Amino acid sequence: MANxxxxxxxxxxxxxxxxHGIDLDIAEGEFVxxxxxxxxxxxxxxxxxxGLEDIxxxxxxxxxxVMNHVAPAERGIAMVFQSYALYPHMTVFxxxxxxxxxxxxxxxxxxxxxxxxxxKLQLVPYLDRPPRALSGGQRQRVAIGRAIVRDxxxxxxxxxxxxxxxxxxxxxxxxxxxxxxSMPGTTMIYVTHDQVEAMTLADRIVVLRGGHIxxxxxxxxxxxxxxxxxxxxxxxSPAMNVLPARVEHAGERSVFRLADEALLHLPxxxxxxxxxxxxxxxxxPEDLRLAAEADEPLLQGRILLIxxxxxxxxxxxxxxxxxxxxxxxxxxxxxQLDENMTVVLAADPDSVRxxxxxxxxxxxxxxxxxxx
Amino acid sequence: MTGGHRFWxxxxxxxxxxxxxxxxxxxxYPLFWMGLGGFKSNSQIFSDxxxxxxxxxxxxxxxxxxxxxxxxxxxxxxxxxxTLTTVTISxxxxxxxxxxxxxxxxxxxxxVLGGMMLSxxxxxxxLVRMLQDYGIYDTHAALILLYTAxxxxxTTFLIRxxxxxxxxxxxxxxxxxxxSPGQIFRKVILPLCQPILISCVVLHILFxxxxxxxxxxxxxxxxxxxxxxxxxxxxxxxxxxxxxVFAAMTISALPIVIIFFLTxxxxxxxxxxxxxx
Numbered sequence: 001m002a003n004x005x006x007x008x009x010x011x012x013x014x015x016x017x018x019x020h021g022i023d024l025d026i027a028e029g030e031f032v033x034x035x036x037x038x039x040x041x042x043x044x045x046x047x048x049x050x051g052l053e054d055i056x057x058x059x060x061x062x063x064x065x066v067m068n069h070v071a072p073a074e075r076g077i078a079m080v081f082q083s084y085a086l087y088p089h090m091t092v093f094x095x096x097x098x099x100x101x102x103x104x105x106x107x108x109x110x111x112x113x114x115x116x117x118x119x120k121l122q123l124v125p126y127l128d129r130p131p132r133a134l135s136g137g138q139r140q141r142v143a144i145g146r147a148i149v150r151d152x153x154x155x156x157x158x159x160x161x162x163x164x165x166x167x168x169x170x171x172x173x174x175x176x177x178x179x180x181x182s183m184p185g186t187t188m189i190y191v192t193h194d195q196v197e198a199m200t201l202a203d204r205i206v207v208l209r210g211g212h213i214x215x216x217x218x219x220x221x222x223x224x225x226x227x228x229x230x231x232x233x234x235x236x237s238p239a240m241n242v243l244p245a246r247v248e249h250a251g252e253r254s255v256f257r258l259a260d261e262a263l264l265h266l267p268x269x270x271x272x273x274x275x276x277x278x279x280x281x282x283x284x285p286e287d288l289r290l291a292a293e294a295d296e297p298l299l300q301g302r303i304l305l306i307x308x309x310x311x312x313x314x315x316x317x318x319x320x321x322x323x324x325x326x327x328x329x330x331x332x333x334x335x336q337l338d339e340n341m342t343v344v345l346a347a348d349p350d351s352v353r354x355x356x357x358x359x360x361x362x363x364x365x366x367x368x369x370x371x372x
Numbered sequence: 373m374t375g376g377h378r379f380w381x382x383x384x385x386x387x388x389x390x391x392x393x394x395x396x397x398x399x400x401y402p403l404f405w406m407g408l409g410g411f412k413s414n415s416q417i418f419s420d421x422x423x424x425x426x427x428x429x430x431x432x433x434x435x436x437x438x439x440x441x442x443x444x445x446x447x448x449x450x451x452x453x454x455t456l457t458t459v460t461i462s463x464x465x466x467x468x469x470x471x472x473x474x475x476x477x478x479x480x481x482x483x484v485l486g487g488m489m490l491s492x493x494x495x496x497x498x499l500v501r502m503l504q505d506y507g508i509y510d511t512h513a514a515l516i517l518l519y520t521a522x523x524x525x526x527t528t529f530l531i532r533x534x535x536x537x538x539x540x541x542x543x544x545x546x547x548x549x550x551x552s553p554g555q556i557f558r559k560v561i562l563p564l565c566q567p568i569l570i571s572c573v574v575l576h577i578l579f580x581x582x583x584x585x586x587x588x589x590x591x592x593x594x595x596x597x598x599x600x601x602x603x604x605x606x607x608x609x610x611x612x613x614x615x616x617v618f619a620a621m622t623i624s625a626l627p628i629v630i631i632f633f634l635t636x637x638x639x640x641x642x643x644x645x646x647x648x649x
Contacts, residue, residue, distance in 0.1 A: 050548065052548075071547075073549065073551075079544075079545075081541045081545060085539070085541035085544065088564065089563045098551075098559075099549030099550055102550045102555060146545075146549075150549070
């Protein structure tokens with residue numbers, strides 16, 4: 001059994017708390033990604049699971065065994081480091097065999113296991129080479145191979161692709177996905193600040209901020225229903241547009257007043273007591289579109305900048321005082337637009353998210369028309 | 373304009389070469405002169421000090437070799453054993469100081485490295501008493517012990533600086549692979565420290581081979597005395613036979629020169645990688 005259970009896990013360095021009571025359950029065979037900005041504690045949490053850092057308080061279980069004071073090598077865990085951490089004075093074979101040799105495994109078994117892992121990762125031609133004679137991608141594969149030969153219950157990846165260039169990163173990402181498929185019973189935990197890696201690889205994503213878990217869920221769940229403004233801003237690229245507003249009128253179709261006094265009629269029932277309440281409206285750039293004749297217009301603004309990404313283009317639209325930063329709109333790359341052009345925007349009401357003044361998600365709007 | 377651009381860099385380069393050649397000559401010539409002196413007769417050294425030898429005779433070198441053989445063995449013994457003990461102890465100490473959690477670590481580092489400030493001259497009298505109490509006065513063990521004790525702080529300082537630059541990920545990867553601290557030290561860290569270890573070995577050999585003060589104070593018997601003391605006693609015995617003295621000095625300097633030339637590449641790499649970053 002390689003399910004992980006973390007209960008009220010805290011970690012402090014001296015008087016500086018880094019993790020503030022993490023509660024998390026990871027099922028056997030699950031691929032979980034820890035994401036968050038720099039300093040959020042994701043790597044520290046991973047190192048606590050690995051046993052490279054002591055847990056200040058709380059409990060970590062792997063299977064049914066409490067692992068708080070168990071040595072890293074005895075946890076049934078293997079880790080792939082950001083820097084690869086290959087032993088420079090050893091060949092690829094020796095690097096991969098190191099753990100097995102330390103464990104005193106028979107020579108024949110070591111050779112067989114290293115060769116099996118090397119074949120899986122297409123490393124057989126490089127077994128006699130030192131790490132310095134390999135490319136970045138090959139080194140990363142050796143680091144993964146070194147972990148595989150130990151046949152771990154839990155695989156830990158600490159930002160394994162961050163040292164690779166964009167093309168190699170995409171290729172290695174696919175290899176990791178393939179590796180996961182070939183090891184369905186192995187639990188994998190993957191730390192990254194790259195949400196694309198997290199979205200494409202993980203069964204579930206854990207979003208961390210300041211040593212707290214902000215939200216845990218399936219990638220699409222986090223994308224569609226972020227628990228708060230932080231998750232809404234962190235998951236998705238470009239980030240979700242956030243419009244500060246105030247409840248102007250409560251009813252079947254509530255009215256929201258934006259900062260520039262524009263009124264938005266949204267199909268959301270709110271109570272009379274909520275009139276005057278400050279809220280935030282969140283709309284993803286890809287959920288906004290240039291209003292067609294049949295559409296109810298939502299907002300109007302002037303294009304400040306167009307980012308051409310080929311398949312799509314990102315419009316930076318100034319919608320007046322409604323928002324300090326421009327509204328981002330993702331439209332097809334073929335649409336003919338120019339900077340300084342005035343555009344009218346529309347959105348599917350289903351896609352508009354509502355957050356309270358503290359940034360906590362309130363409710364999803366009903367699928368009805370949105371009008372101004 | 374183009375000619376001027378080519379002219380001044382060439383002149384600067386030529387001047388630099390001339391300066392370096394002059395410096396090289398300044399260092400090498402006395403050694404060369406000493407080596408040549410060993411081939412001359414005593415009278416030629418005084419009559420024609422800068423000329424080449426009249427006849428290339430190895431007689432002086434043979435006399436010198438016979439006179440210094442015993443000292444040479446002592447020097448070899450003391451140098452080899454103290455090099456081994458110093459570098460081994462220093463490497464372990466440096467590993468402990470860089471890779472383990474010790475309460476009050478800065479203080480421990482300060483105490484260990486503070487040993488570099490201890491003057492050997494100040495410690496002479498208590499050391500004589502101590503070595504007599506231990507019953508190792510006038511033995512090779514006395515010199516091995518003192519050379520080790522006085523060189524461990526400096527050697528630790530060099531190895532520690534090098535180890536601080538080695539990535540911690542390697543230790544952690546080895547730890548995840550199940551290696552004990554001892555295995556991490558022997559199988560991962562020590563092989564990676566090879567350049568600085570070679571530098572430390574060369575520096576210690578230079579020190580132990582040429583050390584005079586301790587060797588003179590703590591040894592009396594000719595069978596225990598090392599080469600520097602042996603050379604002085606030879607000079608007092610054969611004070612007028614400068615040719616034999618020059619030959620003996622050349623013989624004593626030769627091993628160090630050979631070792632330095634053989635290891636010079638690693639020696640410089642070790643020192644620059646450790647402290648330069």
